[in-house]
Amino acid sequence: MTLPRTVYLETMGCQMNALDSELVMGELLSRGFRPTDDLDAAELVILNTCSVRQHAEDKVYSRLGHLKSVRGRRPDQVVAVIGCMAERDGDGLLAKMPHVDILCGPGELHRLPGLLDDVRDRRGPAVALSGRLRAHSTPVRHAGAHEDLEALDSGRVFNLSSHVDTPKIFGRHQAYVRITRGCNKYCSFCVVPYTRGPEAHRPPEQIVAEVRRLAQAGVMEVTLLGQTVNHYHYREPGRPSTSFAELLRRVHDEVPELPRLRFVTSYPRDFTDEALAVMAESPRICRYLHIPAQSGSNAVLKRMNRGYTVEEYRRLLDRARAMMPDICIAGDMIVGFCGETEADFRQSLDLLRYARYKNCFIFKYSPRPGTHADERLSDDVPEEVKRRRNNDMLAVQAEINLAGHRAMMDSVIDVLVEGRSKRALKMQESEQSRGEEVDPTVRGPGQLVGRTSGDQIVVFDGDSELIGRFARVRIVAATPYTLHGTLEGPASEPVSAALARQRGIPLAVLGA
Ligand code: SF4
Structure with a gap:
């Protein structure tokens, strides 16, 4: 079998997946692949998947169902499932969808070129998973072009203007730069620490150099990415360590040609006054914070293992607004988490009104296999109650949004x-x-x-x-x-x- 030359890449989920897709596509373009929007005609199909909600996984299964019918007409089409769902559901996915040729977890993406080489002779699926969710993990084949995952970030394609034919992949004026991989928090509802592994921080010099090269390539806005971005802390023996506040200052001051700098997603417990002060003093750092609260009830926050109280969260909002009166804050809320009562829900609405989020991402709780909440807590809020609370919360947030937007009239x-x-x-x-x-x-x-x-x-x-x-x-x-x-x-x-x-x-x- 010869190597495929056209690639269809579809991305589900968060900004981290969007960045992974850009890096993977950059690697494939440098190897002679051409992007296509035609799923059926593509020689290589890559689905970059998300496991945060069941709905996202259902979408992947639907896409794979369609590709199964395509396989009859296109026996040479190569299908790769990469990202969090590959890691979470690896063996199960292969059992249900035997036409999947490549399975690659988010911590193994540097191995993707090697997996493509492996699949050429069709000896069965080529698999690279970290195996954090399964003691009996599928064997990993080490055949990557990069030495390690860091090389995938460092090796990104910078000449974005040469890829104007791939606008879905490369934003020519905005770009993500990863500063931290993985997460150590183990919120009880979340699958990310299992799919993306423990936190690892990139060296500050590489981050600054990457941002500079992007700015020189014409990027106007860089968003620094981390699952808990403000927990960034780089330590290396024999060298001074770098905190998130110090990294922010370095990127801002050492890349003056970049007009805008943002970062997502912040973890409430980790926000220091130093980081807020750097934001307040740096005119090119956007006045925007995304700090998910997830609930306004201390009892629910405890069951979620979030590690802060509602009072501490409110004080963080107060500190941020005292230092930056123009700050826009966005949040996330989960409704219907295990054991959430009407009183708990009303406290979440109270927090919503207090926070005056510029927008809030609101989700109905759905258990994710392998998490603490799925294994140890009861998903006891009926679906109709979740739906009603979701709608009620959306209505309150829409009022807050509208009031905030109306205050901007004529500005x-x-x-x-x-x-x-x-x-x-x-x-x-x-x-x-x-x-x-x-x-x-x-x-x-x-x-x-x-x-x-x-x-x-x-x-x-x-x-x-x-x-x-x-x-x-x-x-x-x-x-x-x-x-x-x-x-x-x-x-x-x-x-x-x-x-x-x-x-x-x-x-x-x-x-x-
Ligand atoms: S902080 Fe919590 S919700 Fe966010 S990625 Fe980590 S475990 Fe998941």
Whole structure:
């Protein structure tokens, strides 16, 4: 069998998976593969999977079911399942889907090129798993091109502009940079410590160098990634250690050509005043924090093994807002966790109102196999109660969103223009479906979408030449999830609190 040359890569789940996909695709492009959007015609199909919720796993099984029917017509098509679901469900997945050729966990992605070589002779599935979830793990074949996982990050493709034909994979103006892998927290509901393994921190010099190369390649906004990003701490014998606050300062100060720097996701217990102070003093660090609370009840937080109380969480919000009145804060909440009472749920709603999140990701609890909660706690909140609490919480958060957005009316704000809005893209698609010729690179007015320093989405009419640049927009209408604006003109620099003060923009309009 010859090596496939076209690759279809689909990513489910979090930003960490998005980054893994970019790195894997970069590696494949450098080996002569060409990306395709055609799942059936692709010679190599890679599904980068997520195990955080059952729904995400169901989607993968549905995709694999379809690929089983394709296999009849395309016996040479190679199917690879990578990411958290490969790690969590490895043996079970192969038993249910024997047409899967490659299984590769998120901690073994540097072995993927070697697995592709292995699969050429079709001696059965090529497998690389860390085996943290199974004592009887499938054997790992060590055949990678990279020495270790760190090399996958360090070896990324920087010349993003040469990959304009793969816009789904490479954002040309925004990029993720991993600073920490894995997680040590073992929240009782979460599968991540088992699928991605224990925390490992990357050397600060490599992080700074990667951010610099991205900025020099034209990236306008870098998001530092870690499952618990603010727990970053690099130690090496014989060298001074580097804390998260120190890393943030280094990246900000040593890469002055980068207009915007963000980081996600923060863990409440780990946020130091030093890190908040660095944010407050650094004009190019976005005024945005994503700090999941998960519940507003101390009893539930304890069962979740989160390691903080609601009071401590509220004090963190107070500290952040005292130091940065313009900060936008996002949260995560789980409803219907094991043993959650109506009183517990009302406390979560109270926390939601106190936090005034600029947005909150709300999830109904679903047990994940292998976790403490699945094995030791009872999933005792009925589905209809979970659904009702989910809807109630969404309604409260929508009110908070709308109030925050309405407070921004008539303010002028700088946004990084990300691209055409979904509405504009839909119009373009319908023109194409009517057979009208559409040139996607055409310069001209249309609806654009941009993002504020606080991570708010703004849509406005403007020339597509603005994509990848900063624009100054006046907010003229607000819905719970979107701000609508009119273009005031291009902006040469991002809005920070200091710049906002200089320009007389009320700080309140920048925060939720
Ligand atoms: S901090 Fe908790 S929820 Fe977040 S990845 Fe780690 S175990 Fe999962």
